[in-house]
Amino acid sequence: MSGRTHDECHGRTVAGVSTSPAAAYARDVRVTWWYTVVSIMMLQVFGLFVWTLVLILNEPVATTVLYLVGAAGSVASAILLLVHYRREPLDENDATARRPVWPLVLAGVASAALAGGAAGSLLLGVVLSAQALCLVRWRAGVRLRLVVMLTLVIVAGWVIEAHLNPEGYVAQVLGMGIFIAMLPPLTATSLWWWDIVRELDRARRAEGRLAAAQERLRLASDLHDLQGHHLQVIALQLELAEKMMGRDPEAAVEQVRAARASVDDARRGTRDLAARFRGVPLPDELANAADLLRAAGLTVELLVDTEAGRAPADVLGPVIRESTTNVLKHGGGVSASLSLARHRGSWVLVVENDARAAASPVGDGAGLSGIAERVRTVGGTVDAAHAGDLFRITVRVPEEVPA
Numbered sequence: 001m002s003g004r005t006h007d008e009c010h011g012r013t014v015a016g017v018s019t020s021p022a023a024a025y026a027r028d029v030r031v032t033w034w035y036t037v038v039s040i041m042m043l044q045v046f047g048l049f050v051w052t053l054v055l056i057l058n059e060p061v062a063t064t065v066l067y068l069v070g071a072a073g074s075v076a077s078a079i080l081l082l083v084h085y086r087r088e089p090l091d092e093n094d095a096t097a098r099r100p101v102w103p104l105v106l107a108g109v110a111s112a113a114l115a116g117g118a119a120g121s122l123l124l125g126v127v128l129s130a131q132a133l134c135l136v137r138w139r140a141g142v143r144l145r146l147v148v149m150l151t152l153v154i155v156a157g158w159v160i161e162a163h164l165n166p167e168g169y170v171a172q173v174l175g176m177g178i179f180i181a182m183l184p185p186l187t188a189t190s191l192w193w194w195d196i197v198r199e200l201d202r203a204r205r206a207e208g209r210l211a212a213a214q215e216r217l218r219l220a221s222d223l224h225d226l227q228g229h230h231l232q233v234i235a236l237q238l239e240l241a242e243k244m245m246g247r248d249p250e251a252a253v254e255q256v257r258a259a260r261a262s263v264d265d266a267r268r269g270t271r272d273l274a275a276r277f278r279g280v281p282l283p284d285e286l287a288n289a290a291d292l293l294r295a296a297g298l299t300v301e302l303l304v305d306t307e308a309g310r311a312p313a314d315v316l317g318p319v320i321r322e323s324t325t326n327v328l329k330h331g332g333g334v335s336a337s338l339s340l341a342r343h344r345g346s347w348v349l350v351v352e353n354d355a356r357a358a359a360s361p362v363g364d365g366a367g368l369s370g371i372a373e374r375v376r377t378v379g380g381t382v383d384a385a386h387a388g389d390l391f392r393i394t395v396r397v398p399e400e401v402p403a
Contacts, residue, residue, distance in 0.1 A: 029201045036194045037082050040187050044078060044131065047180045048115075055119060066118035073111030074128045080104050081135035085191065088137050101136055108132030120165075123177060126157040130184040135191070147188045154181050222273055230266035234259045282308045285317050286338055289324040293336050296328055298353075303339040311340065311347045312401045315378055319371050319395050323351040331355065331391070346380075346396045355391035 048071040055064045081104050088101075109129045116125020130150040138146060158177060241255035283304050290302045305311075320338070327336050332354035339350045372382040380397040 029197060032197050033086060033194060036190050040082070040190055041075070041078065043183055043186060045075060047183060048075070051119060051121075051124065051180070059119075063118050067115050070111045070113070070115030070118055074108055074115060074131070077104050077108035077111060077132060078135060081108065081132065085135060085137055105132050105136060108135075122161045122164075123154070123157045124180060126154055127180050127183055130154060131187060134184045134188040137191075137195075143188060143192065147185055150184055154184065219273075223270070226269050226273060227266060230262055230269070234262045234266075237262065282311050282313050282316055282320070282340060285313065285320050286340060289320050289338060292324060293327060296333070298327075298331075298333060299335045301335075301337040301339075303337075303341070305341045307342070308340050312378070312397055315375060315380070315397055315401060316340070316347065316349055316395065318374065319349060319382075319393075320351070322371050323393055326393075327351070327353045332389075342399060345399050347399060347401075349395040349397075350392065352390055352392040354389055355386060 052064070052068065052071070055067055059067075081101070084101055084104065109132055112125050112128030112132065115128060116122065130153065133146065133150065158181060237255045237259040241252040241259070244252040244255065286302060286304055286308070290300045293300045323338075334354045336351070336353040338352075339348075341348055375382050375395055375397060378397060378401045380395060380401075383392075383394045385392060
């Protein structure tokens with residue numbers, strides 16, 4: 001972006017880096033899931049790693065190897081259970097889409113028994129078994145009761161082990177026991193929060209589908225009213241022309257001409273209706289363009305005037321779409337910037353990207369010659385030029401051009 005235009009954008013009230021709300025929300029949902037998975041697995045792996053160090057220092061190699069086999073099985077079953085948890089449908093009644101989970105749970109419990117037996121720790125075996133159970137998507141109301149029951153079982157296992165083996169590792173290293181005992185409750189809490197996020201995401205998608213259905217119904221209603229009116233008028237005019245054909249041919253011809261004019265009105269009204277529903281506000285147009293470029297791997301800077309909705313979308317919208325296509329086809333594929341601001345009575349749109357050596361100028365295979373002609377018809381200007389390693393398109397449209 002040129003220094004002057006960049007300063008002009010910052011001189012006005014602008015929305016900083018903007019993205020489509022739907023795309024940003026979808027990314028946030030994915031990030032939340034990966035944060036949940038990484039947190040759960042890091043806690044489990046760290047607890048098992050600490051126990052491994054204790055066994056290496058105090059137990060023979062054979063015991064440590066058995067423990068490592070059980071620990072590896074527990075980690076593997078936990079990962080598979082998390083994958084299953086992510087793919088499982090939220091609808092509890094959708095039994096056809098559910099996959100069998102109990103073989104994975106049994107594998108996790110068996111691995112927990114092996115690890116706990118090798119380490120000589122009842123607490124470790126109980127905790128890893130509880131961890132496998134907490135990674136199952138339970139029905140509403142079951143999860144809380146299960147976590148409370150498992151917590152009581154873990155506490156009981158801890159007390160029993162400390163009583164039967166007062167010189168054991170859990171009794172000697174209090175922090176290790178507390179850390180490993182907290183693993184199942186923390187896992188259940190993390191997955192509970194993830195379920196809430198997923199429910200919100202499903203509600204957002206349902207809201208989007210409902211909004212689209214309402215928009216289609218509104219379009220159908222407007223189209224029915226428009227075409228119904230014109231078709232009724234045309235039918236009456238043709239019926240009147242048919243009745244007058246024998247008595248007054250000239251009057252009948254006038255009615256046919258009026259019917260033809262009504263057909264033109266209907267065609268014009270349908271075209272205007274389609275254009276109204278096809279239009280996209282310029283802030284959304286720019287946000288969609290930025291999302292598309294980011295999806296292609298570019299670093300994108302987006303600056304939009306807070307009153308950009310008043311700019312002429314029918315003129316600048318095609319410029320944005322054509323410029324985005326031009327960046328993808330002819331740009332260097334590293335960075336791009338888009339800005340829209342008012343300056344000295346004009347709307348100024350600037351699209352800039354890193355250019356390849358053979359990047360073509362506007363009107364020379366770039367697909368912008370028609371856009372330039374469209375802008376000139378409303379008294380605007382289009383400038384396209386290379387500035388070092390950058391290719392910049394600057395479009396100016398008078399502010400009085402209606403949106």
